[in-house]
Amino acid sequence: MTPPRVRRVAVATASGVAVAAGTFLVAGFSPRWVVVAIAQTVLLALPDAVLAAGIQGLGSTGQPLLVAGSAGLAVALFGGLALLALRVGRVADRDRAEIVFLVGALQALAAFLLAVNPAAAVVGGALGAAVVGLAGASATGTGEVSRGRRGLLRSAGAAAAAVGLAGAGPLARAIGGGPDGRDRAEPVERDPLVERLLDGAAARSFDLAGAEPLVSESFYVVDKNAADPRVDPDSWSLRVTGAVDEEIEIDLDAVESRPAQHRFVTLRCVGDTVNGRKTDTAVWTGFPVADLLEESGVRPDGCCVMVRAADDYYQAFPLSALRDGLLAYRMNGRPLPRQHGAPVRALIPGHWGEINVKWITEIEILEEEATGYWEERGWHGTGPVSTVAKLHHVETDDGAVSVGGHAYAGTRGVSAVEVSTDGGDTWSEADLTDRLPGATPADADPDDPDAVGGEAADAWRGWRYEYEADGEHEVVVRAVEADGTVQPAAERDPFPSGASGYASRTVRP
Numbered sequence: 001m002t003p004p005r006v007r008r009v010a011v012a013t014a015s016g017v018a019v020a021a022g023t024f025l026v027a028g029f030s031p032r033w034v035v036v037a038i039a040q041t042v043l044l045a046l047p048d049a050v051l052a053a054g055i056q057g058l059g060s061t062g063q064p065l066l067v068a069g070s071a072g073l074a075v076a077l078f079g080g081l082a083l084l085a086l087r088v089g090r091v092a093d094r095d096r097a098e099i100v101f102l103v104g105a106l107q108a109l110a111a112f113l114l115a116v117n118p119a120a121a122v123v124g125g126a127l128g129a130a131v132v133g134l135a136g137a138s139a140t141g142t143g144e145v146s147r148g149r150r151g152l153l154r155s156a157g158a159a160a161a162a163v164g165l166a167g168a169g170p171l172a173r174a175i176g177g178g179p180d181g182r183d184r185a186e187p188v189e190r191d192p193l194v195e196r197l198l199d200g201a202a203a204r205s206f207d208l209a210g211a212e213p214l215v216s217e218s219f220y221v222v223d224k225n226a227a228d229p230r231v232d233p234d235s236w237s238l239r240v241t242g243a244v245d246e247e248i249e250i251d252l253d254a255v256e257s258r259p260a261q262h263r264f265v266t267l268r269c270v271g272d273t274v275n276g277r278k279t280d281t282a283v284w285t286g287f288p289v290a291d292l293l294e295e296s297g298v299r300p301d302g303c304c305v306m307v308r309a310a311d312d313y314y315q316a317f318p319l320s321a322l323r324d325g326l327l328a329y330r331m332n333g334r335p336l337p338r339q340h341g342a343p344v345r346a347l348i349p350g351h352w353g354e355i356n357v358k359w360i361t362e363i364e365i366l367e368e369e370a371t372g373y374w375e376e377r378g379w380h381g382t383g384p385v386s387t388v389a390k391l392h393h394v395e396t397d398d399g400a401v402s403v404g405g406h407a408y409a410g411t412r413g414v415s416a417v418e419v420s421t422d423g424g425d426t427w428s429e430a431d432l433t434d435r436l437p438g439a440t441p442a443d444a445d446p447d448d449p450d451a452v453g454g455e456a457a458d459a460w461r462g463w464r465y466e467y468e469a470d471g472e473h474e475v476v477v478r479a480v481e482a483d484g485t486v487q488p489a490a491e492r493d494p495f496p497s498g499a500s501g502y503a504s505r506t507v508r509p
């Protein structure tokens with residue numbers, strides 16, 4: 001026979017699980033789910049240095065850990081409230097209905113205070129209460145939760161059912177095209193011109209095991225959020241405010257009806273290590289920010305901008321950098337995915353990823369410099385990216401060695417990649433992929449051979465080098481910019497202003 005105290009804790013834990021599941025059912029994986037709200041609070045409480053290293057550094061790895069930990073905290077919190085209600089019920093000698101009500105009321109109140117989502121709070125509290133209610137074989141009048149194993153099994157079963165239901169929720173949404181999808185008439189087919197650009201990129205790519213093609217198959221994600229905002233495309237708008245002659249506000253229809261262009265752009269996070277994977281390339285569709293700035297009439301004393309987003313992110317940087325930017329609403333021919341900033345994000349040529357603001361909502365023109373989200377946390381990532389060559393492909397076959405990867409130098413451009421097979425004493429030039437094409441008007445005729453031309457101003461290039469070797473040796477790579485500047489050798493960690501040094505690998509043929 002399980003002792004009553006253990007039974008109570010087991011039932012309370014099941015109840016806590018049910019609240020987490022019930023609130024998820026309504027809120028989904030969004031900032032309005034209690035677990036995400038807790039995660040966000042944990043992030044705020046972390047010392048800046050931990051946050052800095054944790055997010056820009058760990059990125060996608062840190063996030064599941066954070067969410068799992070926060071789910072544990074949520075279960076402990078809501079389970080604790082259930083225990084509290086049971087205790088109060090016992091002490092005050094209440095009957096089962098009253099206790100069950102108190103459990104649900106406390107849990108719903110806490111859920112509401114955490115995530116300010118009334119519907120989720122009510123559903124969560126109701127499920128949490130139901131789990132406790134099911135545990136009692138009959139009204140005992142003593143505040144005791146369960147007469148035995150069957151009650152326990154019932155409440156565990158109810159909690160499991162709530163989790164199952166919550167798991168099915170996102171599936172239902174995905175199938176039904178709910179809040180995640182866009183209900184607007186959106187081409188599912190890719191634009192033929194984008195198709196042509198993607199084919200061109202595929203044709204230029206070196207096919208190297210371990211290194212991505214020129215358009216990334218998996219694009220890295222870095223942001224400050226435990227869960228990304230779900231922005232309603234129909235109520236979204238972008239405002240231009242501050243030191244302008246006229247403040248303007250445009251909605252998504254207005255954005256999408258502007259003369260658009262397609263651009264290959266590479267993004268790199270300042271938290272990326274020299275040979276890390278937080279550098280990726282896509283073809284983006286959008287319109288030049290400069291058009292918008294011109295329409296609002298930036299005043300002569302405007303020097304800088306503060307760009308704000310739906311996740312309360314904000315980044316401040318020079319107006320000159322924004323002028324060359326793109327407001328993008330498609331990525332590789334598809335609507336911008338939520339994790340990359342749907343419905344609209346900024347792309348700022350040649351600069352670290354952090355000022356490429358996702359879920360953009362406001363551009364404020366400033367007359368003085370200001371400090372953004374990551375800079376307040378010690379990073380220096382609002383400037384131009386540093387130059388890097390990645391060594392992601394190493395293959396040996398009976399003395400024949402093949403190495404390769406990508407090189408990126410922002411808008412300075414990569415003119416060469418040099419490879420050393422003796423630890424950096426002597427250098428040889430690698431093969432480079434042809435440059436990706438430049439900005440293409442989105443209304444160009446896809447069949448017109450001249451529709452796609454020029455050179456991408458801000459995209460990486462692939463490199464490859466093949467040689468023969470018999471003994472163990474160290475391969476080192478470095479990129480050379482268009483003006484001949486060689487990537488600096490000095491080694492530096494990503495924090496605070498980006499990694500430096502050469503990628504290298506010991507090769508045993």
Ligand SMILES: Nc1nc2c(c(=O)[nH]1)N[C@H]1C(S)=C(S)[C@@H](COP(=O)(O)O)O[C@H]1N2
Nearest residue numbers: 220221222223224269309313353354357358
């Ligand atoms: N709104 C918002 N935009 C953001 C961020 C963020 O946390 N919130 N993170 C920035 C950082 S640090 C980087 S490196 C890039 C990454 O873009 P990606 O996730 O599409 O690769 O987005 C930037 N834009």
Ligand SMILES: [Mo]
Nearest residue numbers: 269270353354
């Ligand atoms: Mo970043």
